Amino acid sequence: MSTTQLHSGSPNIFHRPGLAARIAGQVLHVSPTSASSSGVFLAAPRRTGKTTFMREDLAPALSEKGALVIYVDLWEDPKADPSEVIVAAIRAELSQHESALKRLAKSFGIGGAKIAGVEFSLDRIGLGKEVSLVQALSVLSDTTVQMIVLIIDEAQHAITTSAGADAMFSLKAARDELNSREHHGLRVVCTGSNRDKLAMLRNSKDQAFFGAPLVPFPSLGKEYVEWFCQHTNDLPAPLEAEVVQPLFERAGYRPEILGAAADELRFDFALEAADVTERFRSAVEAQIQVANDETLRVVRSLTPIQFAVLRVMAASGAAYAPFEAVTLAKYKQAIQQAGDDNVSVEVPAIQQALIALQEKSLIWRASRGVYAIEDSTLTDLLKERGLLENF
Template identity: 60%
Template sequence: MTNTPSLFHRPALAIRLANQVLVVSAGSAASSGVFLAAPRRTGKSTFIREDLRPALLAQGAVVVYADLWANPTAEPGSVIVNAIRAALASNEGVMLRLAKSVGMDKLQLGAMSFDMDRIGLGSDVSLSEALVALSDETGKVIVLVIDEAQHAITSEAGIAALFALKAARDELNSSSHHGLRVVCTGSNRDKLAMLRNSKDQAFFGAPMVNFPVLGREYIDWFCEKVNLPFALDPEQIWPIFIEAGHRPELLGAAADLIRFDFEVDAETGPQLFISHVRHLAAEMNQVLLSVIHSLTPIQSAVLRVMAACEPEYAPFEAATLEKYRQALMRAGIPEAEAKADIPGVQQALIALQDKKLVWRAARGVYAVEEKNIVDLLKAEGLIEQN
């Protein structure tokens, strides 16, 4: 018996996507970058690491992977820079090129190592120069995958990194080099779109596509591999999977509950599994609802108005302030006390960020953290209509 968990692979999707990334047809904007949006916890990052990355490598690309969600407290610009540094450090020829570019000769190289801190934003070697060296040394297309890329615009350094990558992309996609493709993934389509919807963004015009969620093939595989004391019928599990938002972790958690229930039997087991999936999904929503119901009246009003107005939400406009006031009155606050001023809204937005309900870009754009928060507000009848 192996201790390595079994993984569901989607090789056909990986090959198709790798081809779309690497082979840019006439008139295509894919060389500007490709943006893949899918809800969180639906298998996107696993696919990127376990399927897309190997498919790109198999087609001769150099793959650089930066996960901006792995450590949410890390500065996103630094995460991108460090991922590029790690790719450079594994190639001795590239390091020699970079050392020479900053005036180090072979004798100096033998006596001391090249300091990787010299590569990065505002450093001796720019990201563009570093990636050009990697392209020229390897003779391959470089594919930079940024997972949860929307976090890059939550800091000025992250924004600077994106524009540095734009400069590198423009240089490497010229006839002098071998090409740079940037693949950005995100769990919130509206937030991810901020990286490519306006002319002042680094990847303006890059195609945005919805990443396919796990389908029926996954359920067939899961039911075959789950290794429970009884069989699961894919015909019964598939609708429950849809109901659970295509989140494989809920099926895995339900299976674990069954494995540690030593009194379960084959007759009642399948229905108990389905009950566990539903309970776990409801439990996740209940935790979130508890946070929402603990908000102060102004915090609740701001969240509900934001959810109703996205993506045109403008937090401090007079019309939005009036919407907060109306939301407060609908929540039972007397008209004389239903006040929403800019300082109060600012404090509410800070509190909502701390509670992980709201996300803020570095330049003052706000959005609801995840789509399921909006869905819950609608289901509870809490969302304010325009």
Template identity: 60%
Template sequence: MEFFRREELATNLAKKVLEVSPTSASSSGLFLAAPRRTGKSTFLREDLRPALEKEGALVLYVDLWEDRSADPGETIVHMVRAELAKHEGVITRLARSAGMEKVAVGGLSFSLDRIGLGDGISLSTALAELSDEVKRPIALVIDEAQQAIASEKGNDALFALKAARDELNSSRHFGLRVVATGSNRDKLAMLRAGRDQAFMGAPLINFPTLGMDYVQWFCHRLNLGAPLDPARVYELFKRASFRPELLGAAADAVRFEFGLPPDQVSTRFAEAIDEQIAESEREQLRVVHNLTPPQSTVLRVMAVRGEKFAPFEAATIESYNAVLQATSPNVDAKIDVSGAQQALAALQEKALVWRAARGVYALEETGLATLMASAGMLDDVPR
């Protein structure tokens, strides 16, 4: 499959990530934020990974959303185990350091399950041995990294990576860089904003959206019976929040509209973009409209409060009940702390709300609050 390449951006970013300088904080980790479905993960796999490898790094990549049912901490450790399994010398040394005198690499005498976050071989030790084996810097690329703080094991994994980073960035080894990306800037910031976070102070930047060069590439490869004006398509792309899949879906809608006159292709493509946007918004709101009154109430208050949302404070409970009375006057019920907990748990199951292990809640999709506001669903929430 052909991909749009962002090689210049990838090369520039790879050089900055691997730079060794007393004036750079990139050795602490780099955090990239971008909305979902804007090409971030494709860039990581198809552009940044090869660029880092070209600069001499050993790249380990993991997507914490690939298996939402797996604990993110275990997913991170599994990534490291998978790479270690490729290096018999590392396995042998680790096994012996753990007190295993008889080592049968690939056999039953040594289990990679012992390389983890608890007793046995630490993640830091394992990565240090790997660094010494390959004699080059290691770059860990963690996509949707905010999921790591959604579990205790995930938090533990981050601190294990911090310990590994501190060790590998010493003069004894070849360096470790952590590139963490996420689809929600506020959630991603939690990994590096506080003293109790493993990557406190690491730079957090907005990942550049796809631009006119992508739109020109896209238009050049279309075969809709008539060319599209890239300048006009770019305006549509902005309206679609820079999501490539909406352009592709609109193109498919036009492509399979048999008998469409060439002089109507451009107009029909613009209509198809609007249809795709409307369908996406309808789908999000459909889930919201199917919530129970307490669930809908808690979601509305959270959408308005944003970062200041404190779900169990007395003032918030009061807001819940004011909204519940305004939006569902026929419901004979009140929301207390227990009811709020139940509603939040249900919202998590429906993938509308995200929860960090330390009890901080946030909307799963940052754009949902704007969408709910435009639909008038937040009008009754006290400010």
């Protein structure tokens, strides 16, 4: 992979043009033996640079190859229904294309607010509206004569509401329509921080993107670490990539941990050149500790039943079935292990615990009642502490 920086890109981040070109090529070119015209799913843990890559590297690489990119972040406004966020992004793109709007206004004969000199009201586009997403995207495809790539960041959020799930189905219909010969193609790229959750969007036949490939998104590597070291030349002594690389791995490939550790050193005005490496090492360890403590702080505030549900869910992964007899027995076992005996493990108590865990953002619930741990680093932490054994 090339380390050359994109000239137009932000100088404050490390760019991965080689990786972006490869993924873009894969997304746009579909071989007859590939299922990726269904969409591609990219998964990587939290805070490892997915959004940065999608916005700063992948979107430009796709545009460079002639695609029209629409980027949607379903976490941007966690309170908004994911379907609304998707529809709003498509409307916003349409509003940039006067001729597409004219065509829509003409074929649907809809009047309304004047946008770019065209009588057309964008709120007529959407799920269950006069102009469906399929129609809107078809017109956009025909007028721009471009392949459309919709990047949905944190796509798992889409199936937390039934309207969101409907939006995914409309996108599937749009994809099938636009990939037919009359139009110019639609690709959907979904990212998410949890493999299990993302997998739910494509694992079962009743999901819109059944069978789409789910691939691990590569974490930042050695070249990023070198770039990072070059950008810490304001310290009394330079940092060596060989020293930083294993620390970056320990930090779960999270750039923020390295950044915060470097800042700690930057503001230590008494720091001697000879001590830089050692101080950096301990600062990274301290930052990892802070991040872990933050995660565990919430866990420590749980009631015995909530903690038991969390542990059993984390241990079971995708096989978790909240109310099955075997699972109930596991909750009981977890509670007993923790030294509590007089706790009810009846279904209503479990339901309440699940709601509480969701409110604390520790777990995630798909609209059809399937659960998963929100952040996989929590599962790792619990495992490290031996809290997932015997389930």
